[in-house]
Amino acid sequence: MVVDVVPLADGRPGTAEALGGMTDVVVLSDASLAAPGTDPAEAASRGSSRALGTLLASALGTEARTVLLALGRAPATTVPWADGGAGLLVGLAEGLGTPVPDAARLDRGGPALRGVSSADLPDLGALRRALAGRDVRVAHLAPDALLGLGGLAGSLTPDVLDAASSQELERSLGDLVHAIAAARAGTLVGRDLLGGAAAPTTSARAVADHARELGALRGGAAGGGAALALAALGVPLVPAATLVADLAGVAGRVAAADLVVVLVPLLDGDESHDGVLPVVAEAALDAAVPVVVLAGTSLSGRREWSALGVAAVHETGWRSADDVVGPDGTTLDDASDRVARVARTWRL
The missing domain is CATH 3.90.1510.10 (Glycerate kinase, domain 2)
Structure with missing residues (x-):
């Protein structure tokens, strides 16, 4: 993988x-x-x-x-x-x-x-x-x-x-x-x-x-x-x-992937409308690639995130890249492991 x-x-x-x-x-x-x-x-x-x-x-x-x-x-x-x-x-x-x-x-x-x-x-x-x-x-x-x-x-x-x-x-x-x-x-x-x-x-x-x-x-x-x-x-x-995603070549990298996993500290209205997620989700939708979100905390309902084209959301307790340990004891290594576990649940 x-x-x-x-x-x-x-x-x-x-x-x-x-x-x-x-x-x-x-x-x-x-x-x-x-x-x-x-x-x-x-x-x-x-x-x-x-x-x-x-x-x-x-x-x-x-x-x-x-x-x-x-x-x-x-x-x-x-x-x-x-x-x-x-x-x-x-x-x-x-x-x-x-x-x-x-x-x-x-x-x-x-x-x-x-x-x-x-x-x-x-x-x-x-x-x-x-x-x-x-x-x-x-x-x-x-x-x-x-x-x-x-x-x-x-x-x-x-x-x-x-x-x-x-x-x-x-x-x-x-x-x-x-x-x-x-x-x-x-x-x-x-x-x-x-x-x-x-x-x-x-x-x-x-x-x-x-x-x-x-x-x-x-x-x-x-x-x-x-x-x-x-x-x-x-x-x-x-x-x-939008600008950061453009400079990072997100559209091309998403098109070359089998699955996109987006990590965000908080999934709420701000993230769903003005954050990274809608930009990545739009690129994934254009390329017909499924999107899964790993959120430290999710305040958004299925209707809101599914409207973006997100297939699933999993809460992790992970807050940010500056946190060594999240509120539930989640470490950054754990976050990487969770990405791998999520990927393995899909038939890629």
């Missing part, structure tokens, strides 16, 4: 490790910049994504084929800022030698962005051109937008910020989004179908419409809003599970 082990991740901590063995790929993670013991409320109010921008500028100076930013979701216990990517713009611009008119303001955290304008931002066109020649992508965990009831500020209430602070952050992030939209409105984005240059649009209505689009962009809240700033620079936002 040959077992092909494929480490996967969905944007939670561990995504960078899952991609660590891939050549020509530089992985940057917001979670790696979270200092132990950081107060979540302080991070949400004063934290800056500047360090992430500095890392990105450094990565662009390497020979790596792909630069991947693994960005998580709030609360600030894992993402040490909620500044909408304003600090990232500062770090990236300074790393690339692009002037920043008001770096101090952009680097003081989300609430300090109240009243910010396009004149305070670095030249987004220059930053966009610097990124255009490279394969830079954002891998995000959840499709949350930056603004609105389900946005970044709302997700921090009430566990991290009180209602008043959350509303203040929402207004400040709204001002940043409007400033970015205004800065982008007069830049050349592409060419029209007749081959002419796209006409710059600077009307107030066009700026407002673009700001609404940016604020509602799926995945824009990832990395404390850093994903939104990167999207404004032309970087595609992709669900982490």
Whole structure:
């Protein structure tokens, strides 16, 4: 029996490790910049994504084929800022030698962005051109937008910020989004179908419409809003599970298998909709390969997981690759043994 082990991740901590063995790929993670013991409320109010921008500028100076930013979701216990990517713009611009008119303001955290304008931002066109020649992508965990009831500020209430602070952050992030939209409105984005240059649009209505689009962009809240700033620079936002699976060649490896066994710590609604399982299950369905799940704990019923094309689910008590022993005494070797036992129950 040959077992092909494929480490996967969905944007939670561990995504960078899952991609660590891939050549020509530089992985940057917001979670790696979270200092132990950081107060979540302080991070949400004063934290800056500047360090992430500095890392990105450094990565662009390497020979790596792909630069991947693994960005998580709030609360600030894992993402040490909620500044909408304003600090990232500062770090990236300074790393690339692009002037920043008001770096101090952009680097003081989300609430300090109240009243910010396009004149305070670095030249987004220059930053966009610097990124255009490279394969830079954002891998995000959840499709949350930056603004609105389900946005970044709302997700921090009430566990991290009180209602008043959350509303203040929402207004400040709204001002940043409007400033970015205004800065982008007069830049050349592409060419029209007749081959002419796209006409710059600077009307107030066009700026407002673009700001609404940016604020509602799926995945824009990832990395404390850093994903939104990167999207404004032309970087595609992709669900982490899909992107990691693509880089790992999951479709081809599944097609070559007789059985797919997926190990997850917890099988619940999040895993069934936004995790690794639906991505792998879709590839297996296309290749007509059966899928079995080994879950530490399963909170999903047969109807939910069978709709994904999963043939069976077995609970193991196994929690994560960081656990030497699970709650029922299950070791990682036991998990490997269980995979083999499950495989032997199928006529392969």
